[in-house]
Amino acid sequence: MTLMQKMLGGATVLAMTATAALAEPALMYDMGGKFDKSFNEAAYNGAKRWAEETGGSYREIEVTAEAQRVQFATRLAEAGFNPIVVLGFANAATVEEVAPKYPDTKFAIIDVNWLDIENLRQISFAEHEGSYLVGMLAAMASDSGTVGFIGGMDIPLIRHFACGYAQGAKAVNPDIKVVANMTGTTPAAWNDPVKGGELTRAQVSQGADVVYAAAGGTGVGVLQAAADANILSIGVDSNQNHLHPGKVLTSMLKRVDNAVFDVFSKGTEGFEAGITVMGLENDGVGYALDENNAPLVSDDMKMAVDKAREDIIAGNISVASYYENDSCPALEF
Amino acid sequence: MDVMPKWADAFLIPLFSILLAFVISALVILAIGEDPIAALKLMIEGTFGRSEGFGYMLFFATNYMFTGLAVAVAFHARLFNIGGEGQATLGGLGVALVCLSVPWPHWTLALPFALLGGALFGAAWAIIPAYLQAKRGSHIVITTIMFNFISSALMVYLLVEVLKPEGSMDPTSARFVDGTNLPRLSDILGFFGIPFSSAAPVNISFFIALLACYLIWLLIWRTRLGYEIRAYGQSESAASYAGISPTRIIMIAMIISGALAGCMAINSVMAAERLVLNSVEGAGFIGIAVALMGRSHPFGIVLAALLFGFLVQGGAEIDFWTSIPRELVVVIQALVILFTGALDNMVRMPLERLFLMFRRKKPEGS
Structure with a gap:
């Protein structure tokens, strides 16, 4: 027993x-x-x-x-x-x-x-808060007064990215022109670097001199085409500054x-x-700064963005979310 | 007279093709340092060892039966309908609109209308390429594949801008009312006291797919229209000479084809209880392989659809339990398609020689 x-x-x-x-x-x-x-x-x-x-x-x-x-x-x-x-x-x-x-x-x-x-x-x-910050950087780095956005698949989440970006850019320069394009309407749009490159060249011909890619694998083509055309680009999700040192202005980090x-x-x-x-307060989103893009981001730019970051955290600046009513105050889709 | 008896043509060739595909897949698995026998065992156990896995296999097979039939019907008229994907996507829209528009009290009422909606939308998506082929001579392969892209773009627009419920960020339609929920196989078998996993999504659509296979067999081989379709497929000039209108056959064959592809949506959309962006998931393209392998015969299509259902479900098991990359599962599926569809003669010629040898020997012996 x-x-x-x-x-x-x-x-x-x-x-x-x-x-x-x-x-x-x-x-x-x-x-x-x-x-x-x-x-x-x-x-x-x-x-x-x-x-x-x-x-x-x-x-x-x-x-x-x-x-x-x-x-x-x-x-x-x-x-x-x-x-x-x-x-x-x-x-x-x-x-x-x-x-x-x-x-x-x-x-x-x-x-x-x-x-x-x-x-x-x-x-x-x-994501809109992080995109807002890189949008500010884009507007400050732009000489032409036109900045570009290239999204992957046209879904609300990507419009959410674009919306924050446009608001950030317009906060710096209310007259700035934001050109936004989506790569496609199917999941293939997440992995189409060739089309990403074509869209980038099209935006360059419209005067854009900073292009933000929120497009998954397609973004690799965007960054490449931007470097080839000698303009600046912005990476997304992970730090992509090292892909083309000196050509990638920054990356919008989403710390999944x-x-x-x-x-x-x-x-x-x-x-x-x-x-x-x-969000910004717990470093869930942010912008990447390392030795690859240090020469591109001046102290003034950095100060302005860091101030905006604190203002957003404190609630002094509110970044409109695309989800709130499925539209963006700063950008038409 | 044919070199081979019919049964050999219908069964031996696909069988040898599959065996060859599996042997080469095994070599590939060996080459990356994994055990192919264990992988095959995993596929079989994961599919047939549990009623849930078996249910998933039947669920996938249901989709492939519909799209396989769609390709086969068009193929009998020598039309290569690559647009099953788009037609099934539109079918999904039709089914979703039916399910969303009326507060259906019971599935028995909702199902016939959903079927009709799916078939109508699928057929409508096939009519335009059919008309362009019949009247303008635009090649059906080109137009149907273009329509696949249009359908996915249309779906994105509708789901993002129109059908998405307010406030949701997921581009899917609202959930359908409970009255549209189709009985699952577990409910049907449970009625007879047979236990079956209720987690598997296989549902009454499976039986509708089987019924569709039977009806298409009747249509192609037992009706005047089926005869006309086959006659047109064999020789357009002979068919015209016999008074069969090419325009009429092209239109009808494509309408039936599109309607069948659209009917797939009762399984992929109605049973999922909401419309998602990519509800078809390549079933339209797998349908081409299924039809090729099934020799465009409904019975062959049932078998081929079951095989592909097994490959998808078994592939998921490999993916789940081993470190064999899932791309390799796709390689195995591709090999099966390659051997059954494209390399038909590789198996056929040696087999034919074998049969000829036996035939020559026979008279000597007797």
Whole structure:
């Protein structure tokens, strides 16, 4: 009897340690794939950094079909991964369906802030604020009085970027002309550097001398064409200043990597449900300054932008969001 | 007389093609240092070992049956309809409009109208290329593929500007009312007391797809119209001489083709309960491979659709559990398409020689 109890107890302990060992975090990418040079890749970098620093391991999965979203999220939860980070607003409906079914599993979703689920952390970014700052830099660096914006796929999120950018540019120079183009209307627009280059040349011929690319992999072509035409460009999501040193004015940083890293490091114990907005105040968004673009950003420019940053944080400047009424006060689409 | 009996043409050639594709895929997997047997086992277990995986396979196969049939019908009239993708996209719009416009009380009422909506929109998207081909001689391959791009642009406009609910940032339509929810296979089998995973999205559309296969078989091989379509496909001049109007056949074949592609939306849109930007996800193009592999015969299409459903679901399993990159899964699918569609003669010629050898031996023996 006692022996039996001991064995059973031992088995339970074993089973428990087995589950604990299994409780690795997992990361589910949105469509577009892991190496999109942008959003998904930033998340991958965050997860990789976590794995390198802690020696832990994690599971990752790429969604390739709409029907697989729920399937994959369910299987990750079923297999005991915890916490599970899900990328992209397109997965809002996914976690809405899956998270309540696994109340003991911690979920986090990036780019979503409108759900109400107990075991879910929602992380959204104030992209318009970061874009506002690079818009100011663009207007200050421009001699021609025309700046360009090249978006990827024409979706509200990208218009949100463009809107912040135009407001920032107009805050510096109310008469500035902002030329905005979208690469396409299908997801292929995220990875079309050739068309990105063509749009850049078209904007150059319209007089633009600073071009901001918020277009995923397409942006590589934008930055290249801008460097070839000897004008300035602005990168997005990760720091792209090093791609063409001295030709990339700055990069609008969206620290998806930090968000993933943070959720992974806190694990299940330190998990906080609720909504987190990664804005200027917590360095969720910002502009990149390093040795590659130091000669391009003068002290005056830096001072003006840093002041605007503080004003936005303090609430003295409010940057209108495209989402508020699906339109932009500074830019027509 | 044919060199090979019909059964060999219909079954042996695709079988050998698939085997060849799998052998080469195995070599590729070996080359990147992974175990192909384990990968295949994973694919099979992940698909047939759990009713959920099986359900997903049937769900994907449902899409491919519709688009495969769409390509096959046009192909019988020697029209290469590459526009299944766009027609199915528009079908999705038709289904979504039907589902959103009326507060449907029950799916039995909603389904026939949704089918009609999907078929009408899909057919309408095929009519313009068909007219241009029939009356103006613009090549159907070029026009249908252009219409794919127009459809995706139209969908972006509609979802971003019109159908998106106020305040949502996700470019999808509002959720359809509960009265449009189609019964899933788990509900149907549950009625008969057979347990099946309720997580799998396979639904009643699967049976409608099978029914569509049967109806198309009837149409092509048992009706006068089907005969005319086939006659036109075999020889336009002979068909004209027999009094068959090319314009009429092109229009009708393309309308049926577009309608079938549009019907796919009851599975991809109505069952998903909302319209998303890319609801078709390449099913229109996979339909071409399915039709080629199925020899444009509805029964072959069912089998080929199931195979591709298996490849997609099994591929997801590989992706999920191994470090084999998911691009390789696409490579495997591409190899299957290559061998069954493009390299048909590579398998056919040796097989034909084999059959000829046997045939020559027979008279000597008897």
